[in-house]
Amino acid sequence: MTRIGVLGLGNMGSIMASRLLAAGFDVWVGNRTAARAERLVGAGAHWSESGDAIADQVELLITMVADDDALLAVTTGESGILARRHPGLVYADMSTVSPDASAAVADAAERAGVRYLRAPVSGSTTVAEAGALGILASGPQDALDEFDQAFTAIGKRVFYLGQDDEARIMKLALNMLVAQTVVGLSEALVLGERAGLDWQTMLDVFSDSAVASPLVQYKASSLSKHDFEAAFTTSMMTKDLDVALAIGRRTGAVMPTTALTQELLRAACGLGWGDQDFSAAVLMFERLAGDQLTNDR
Structure with a gap:
């Protein structure tokens, strides 16, 4: 059973985590406020206190956050996903953020030995609940391949756009x-x-x-x-x-x-x-x- 993390449990992140649970993944979740995770933990997800801690537990990791500042906080901040090395981890950020913030995350991911995929989504929360999101992906092709089953659980089509921040x-x-x-x-x-x-x-x-x-x-x-x-x-x-x-x-x-x-x-x-x-x-x-x-x- 593939271990996957979802960090950021707003409306979209919570739906993604629910669909991954339903698809049979071993799901780890994290959020600034633990109360957002209660329903998911009750359904079988595991709670983790920080991005760094969740990165220790999983093979694949998704973030879905509000903006540039939130992305940098959960990745390069204290106890962030990329605050230290996690060789072998494959990480996809699915938020809508600026290419500048994304480039900073890419640099930190390289230092941390983490393959980094940019994968923002197209579709509303209603579309997400139906598992019909469009996923716009750029970054290493092999990282996208690792997410194939996870993206199948949350989306209906993946568009691969290139090696860098084209998806942004x-x-x-x-x-x-x-x-x-x-x-x-x-x-x-x-x-x-x-x-x-x-x-x-x-x-x-x-x-x-x-x-x-x-x-x-x-x-x-x-x-x-x-x-x-x-x-x-x-x-x-x-x-x-x-x-x-x-x-x-x-x-x-x-x-x-x-x-x-x-x-x-x-x-x-x-x-x-x-x-x-x-x-x-x-x-x-x-x-x-x-x-x-x-x-x-």
Whole structure:
């Protein structure tokens, strides 16, 4: 039985750990707050106090954390995964972080004798629960091969993009399009709402038209109920777009649409919707239009 660790038990990390348990892996888990691990430990996972300790116990290790600072803390920080040598360990970070942070982790992994795979995911928590995530991988091919069975348990397709941090760029490019699509959908919904169109009818049309996509269809389901429970928070999407814009400035890419989308989502955070799903952009457009219809619909 392959021993695998999952460090970072937010919404996505917890789902991954659950699916790995169900697939028969010997799963070790860790998190800043132990309470997040109670359900998983009750289901048969093992608790570990730190990244360094979990690295001693497993053959494969996954991290799923919020941002650059969190990644560097669990890898290169005191008691981090890469704070000392763990020869033979194969490590995949599945977070959405900057290439700069990822490069720092790559240097530390090399010093620690650890093979390091970048493997951010495409898909919501609902998609993760179904084991249907897309996995964007870059790094050593042999490290990807070691994760074959684990990735089969949590995803439906793996895209191998190269030897370095290509997966990081691809994930940010994906999130740019995801954010722009949902912000545009939100703006269109409020136009129709102000002009007297039926909310559900609009969603039905968008979901079965030239603009339909899995994303639009998925968001239409929650928007039909005005349900903004976070599959991916507004503040996290704003963070990802900030990272993408920084790369654009460095590479000379012109990104006005992304810049505007980020400012709109930042405004939504400022209005109190940072911890809600980023489709709460529709609430901001309603507010700007002078509507207070959310509780009446």
